[in-house]
Amino acid sequence: MWTEADLDDLLEPLRSARSDDQCIEVKESVGKLPASLAETISAFANGNGGTVTLGLSESNDFAPAAGFKPQPIAEALAQLCRDKMIPPLHPSIEIVPYRGSSVVIASIDELDPLDKPCYVATKGRYSGSFIRVWDGDRKLSSYEIDRLMENRVQPAFDRELIEEADPDDLLTDITQGILALKRRQSPRIFGAMSDDAALHALGVTGIGADGRTHPTLAGLLVAGNYPQQFLPRLNVTFACYPGYDKAGIDGVKFIDNRSFDGPVPEILNDVLSAVSRNMRIGGVLDGPFRKDTYEYPQDAVREAVVNAVMHRDYSPMARGGQIQVNMYKDRLEILSIGGLYGNVTPETIGEPGVSSTRNQTLAKLLESTPFRDGVVAENRGTGFDLIDTLLQDNGNGSPLIQNSLTMFSLTFHSADTAILPGNRRDPEYAEWGNRPENGYDTVQTPSAGQPTRRADVAGGSANTASMSESIRRQRRKDIGRPLVMPFPGRRRLTVTELDDAGIRPASDDPGNRSVLEEQMLHILQEQGTVQTPELMKLTGAPRSTITYQLRKLLTQGVIERTQPARSPKQSYRLRQPEPMPRGNGE
Known part of the structure; x- marks a missing residue:
């Protein structure tokens, strides 16, 4: 049951912003339901869910609307969801006393992926399907609706025949390598x-229809001599920028800029070489020996690029876009066309048993396509866990996930190779918010035969000055969201403090927790119970990242929910340790 205090908490950020937000819609609804409400309900059901509050005046600081009659409005809302939405919805609807009046509150759950899109029946699927964008509702494009519909059937675009090509366009060494491996295995x-x-x-x-043999799209991508002759944009581009965005510095737009064509094994090799050529490489002592430390672990980059190739959207409308690998001064981004597929979401990615393959034929082929000392892909549903582990081990922290119907991206934070300690899991060194301002923006001239690397000219001190506010603003402008900066005025939890709070790391090494996890644990320890929006505000992390970290902490038994799992009033708290049993003599 909603209380007046719950409603005040819900409305407080709206009063500050003087508008609705991504997951809350407020309407006066005096006399009748607003005409646009069906679009909002569609948008919430197609997105991450949301809360509809009727009977409040946004123009009057969200005070109760004069003349509002809750009972007929609640009944009309239930009828709208049941009879005028496809598929029908059954939200939780409550009439809640508020400041001497009453309001109607409806909690709209996100639909199961198999049931999307939810649309307004009178407008039809392609005109009546919406998605929430901040405080408004945007009509889904035909492309986005088709991607949602894909979840109901298995796509087969990767098995489409490319009838302009013939078997002579395939490379014999790759096809023979695939056949040799399959004959050994089966x-x-x-x-x-x-x-x-x-x-x-x-x-x-x-x-084909002409009775002749032709390569499939998957076959051409994996083994074609020049697949881009027939599919020009199914390639990978790489760009290395000198700063934190694409604007360039002092007239220099790129440090490196390449477009890689050919079959997948060649493209993958070229991308890994480009990343290695442009990343910083430092050194640490391992006993009497020096060993290289890399800004980005190559195996994590490889896994991310392979996943992008394997899982991107190959439908006809998506073939005009390429996979992008973009390196900035502080991060590496891998962007792929098409969002996550099937039952995989930003919240479930990496969970045991959660795996969906959009391109089954391509994925199967990549398991048997020779690459270096093995094959291109294992395809065992462990890719994200491997990426996360490799980044944590290398001092990069966890990757950031961004997902929409049209795009998926992974962002790796730079590891500071100049100051990596012996224990490279220490999350302090993954905190790329604490860097010198002018440490990494020059280019070394390599000796003969050596690759070009971005210079590692910063002083090797863990106590380097924080970057200036102007640089922080520049970063925020580039990626369009707040950065995961250290929680203001906080330090890392000590092992004793972790013990006192009943918090146990995954092993005896406290560095197993990321910086963001420790920030969140600090907040929970100090404030008791916290909701997701507050965690986003205090840490600066996007919702998808906060949700992913909350899920990990829930799975580990470190935190617990205060409400049922799908409640819009959900908050989290540290899990209370079980009380010690009292002995008979006590």
Whole structure:
């Protein structure tokens, strides 16, 4: 049940902003439901859910609206959700006393991916499907609706025949490498097959309407001599920028700028070489020996790029966009076309057993495509966990996830190779908010035969000065959201403090917790119970990252919910340790 205090807490940020927000819609609704309410309900159901509050006046500081009659409005709202939305919705609707009057509150849950899109029945699927954008509702594009509909069936765009191409456009060394591996792995199935029959069975080729053999899209991507002859934008671009955005510095727009064509193994090799060529490389002592430390772990970059190739959208409307790998002064971004597919969400990515493959034929082929000392991909649903572990081990902290119907991106924070300690899991060194202002923006001239690297010219001190506020603003402007900066005035929790709070790291090494996790634990320890929006405000992290960290802490039993799982009033607190049993003599 909602209380007046709950409603005040809900409305407080709206009063400050003088508007609705991403997950709350307030309407007066005096006499009747507003005409736009069906669009808002569609938007909430297609997004992350939301709360509709009727009977308050936004123009009067969200005070009760004069003349509002809650009972008929509540009944009309229930009828709207039940009879005028497809699929029908059944929200929780309450009439709540508020400041001498009453309001109607409806909690709209996000629909299951298999049921999306939710649309206004009278407008139809392609005109009546909406998504929430800040305090407004935007109509979903045909492309976005098609991506939602894909969740109901298995896409097969990767198995489409490219009839302009023929088997001569495939590289023999790659196809023979695939066949050799499959014959070793499955001799009963592929041992007696001819090469042509085996390539057809694997989805590398198929028979077209003309009766001839042609490569599939997946086959051409994996083994084509020049797939971009037929699919020009199915490539990967790499750009290294001198600053924190794409604006350039002193007339220099790029440090490096490449567009990589060819089959997947060649593109992957070229991307990894470009990242290695442009990343900073430092050194630490390992006993009497010096070893290189890398700004970004190559295996994490490889896994992220492979995932982008494997899981991107290959539908016809998406083939005009390429995968992008962008390196900035403080981060590396991998952007892919099309959002997460199936039951995988930013909240569930990496969970055991949660895996959906948009491009089944391509994914299967990449498992058998030779690359360096192994194959391109393992495809075991462990990619994100591997990326997270590698980044944590390297001092980068956890990656940031951004997901929409049209785009998915992973952002790796730079590891400070100049000051990495012996224990590289220490999250203090993943905190790229504490860097010298002018430490990494020059380019070394390498000796003959050596790759170009961005200079590591900063002093090797862990107590370097914080970057200026102007640089912070510059970063915020670039990525369009607050950065994950250290919680103001806070320090890392000591092992004793962790013990006192009943918090246990995953191992005896307290560095197993990321900086953001420790910030969140500090907040919970000091404030008792906290909601997700407050955690976003205090840490500067986006909702997807906060949600991911909350899920990890819930799974570890470190924190607990205060409300049922889908409650819009959800907040979190540190899990209270079980009381010690009292002995008979006490």
